[in-house]
Amino acid sequence: MDYKIKSRIWIEADGKILLGEGRISLLKAIDETGSLSKAAKLIGMSYKKAWSLIDAVNKRAEMPVTTSSIGGKGGGGAELTEYGKSLVETxxxxxxxxxxxxxxxxxxxKLK
Amino acid sequence: MDYKIKSRIWIEADGKILLGEGRISLLKAIDETGSLSKAAKLIGMSYKKAWSLIDAVNKRAEMPVTTSSIGGKGGGGAELTEYGKSLVETxxxxxxxxxxxxxxxxxxxKLK
DNA sequence: AATCGTTATATCTAATCAAATATAACGCTA
DNA sequence: TAGCGTTATATTTGATTAGATATAACGATT
Known part of the structure; x- marks a missing residue:
């Protein structure tokens, strides 16, 4: 047989999606690059989509998942909070x- | 916490989706009603969408999952094969x- | 032979979602 | 103070998907 079983899991808050595979890989890319725009580029996502995903995550989560700064050295940046890191890990x-x-x-x- | 974890599973054949939750509930409705059009109406799906889903399932599965007849008593009908029933069950x-x-x-x- | 409810299929429209574009605000750096 | 790269946001365009509509074919029943 060449049947394969696949799955997706996600976490909801207030009946709306909080975290799924896409958002998790975006968060990991932010952790690696220190920047939302670089993270979006890294995983082939438009900046706008990345920004609105992160915005939704931070609004729905009980505590902020990322922090960001505008201007300054390198123009600014974004990084995960400790809470965000623990969410990604679990x-x-x-x-x-x-x-x-x-x-x-x-x-x-029976599918074997 | 009011975080909830959700999941979806599906079975693929040749890298394309063979069975997911939507198709399974359609197959179950066919089993109950003995008709594709009645099954579609039962679960609030357009006949066209139901037909193309079943068409894809039968083309990708190793054996037919449904049989159908046109004309005759009641205009025709559709029902699950034994193979189809076992797929739904597993x-x-x-x-x-x-x-x-x-x-x-x-x-x-930690999410509890 | 006319009717009926169904399968099977094509075509067109509407709606939703993703992508692209544009622009303001910001604060370090030189 | 001018420039840079970034966050933050709105607007418009394009693409994919879902939905609506129409119609032919079929065979038992009457």
Whole structure:
């Protein structure tokens, strides 16, 4: 068989999406580059989309996930808060565990 | 906290989607009603969309998932093959197991 | 043979979503 | 103070997707 099982997980707050795979990879890129515009370029996303995603995340999360500054050395920048880093870490852990679980499930099913 | 974790699973064949939650609920409605048009109406989907989904499923699956007849008693109809029924059943089982797994995961995380 | 409800299909329109473009504000640096 | 790269935001355009409409084919039933 060449059937494959796939999954996506996301976290909701107030019935609206807070974090999914796309936002997580954007947050990781911000952590790597120190800049929202560089992060967007790195993962092939328009700046506008990246900005509105981060804006939504910060508005819905219980605490800010990123901080940013305008002007100054290098024009400004953005970085993850400690809270943001812990959110990324728990999301990725649960996501990897979910993949492993599903791999196991399909091996035990008729689809093999 | 009022964070909630959600998930979607799907099965791919040749890198294209074969079965997801929407198609599964359509297949279940066909099983209940014995008709593609009634199934579409039942779940609030246009006939055209329902037809093209079922067409894609039957083309990508290793064996037909539905059979259909045109004309005759009641104008015709559609029903699941035994293979189709088993696909629906294994999909739903794995999906429920996945939800339970994720519930457990989030209880063990910092998100609680 | 006329009717009926269904499958099967094409075509056109509407709506939603992504992408591109433009611009203001900001504060360090030279 | 002029320039730079960045954040922050609005507006417009384009593309993809969903929805509506129309129609042919079919075979049991009457």
């Amino acid at each position: 999301f990725e852990t649960i996501n990897k565990n979910c993949w492993a679980f599903l791999d196991n499930q399909i091996k035990q099913s | 999909f739903e089982t794995i999906n429920k197991n996945c939800w339970a797994f994720l519930d457990n995961q989030i209880k063990q995380s």
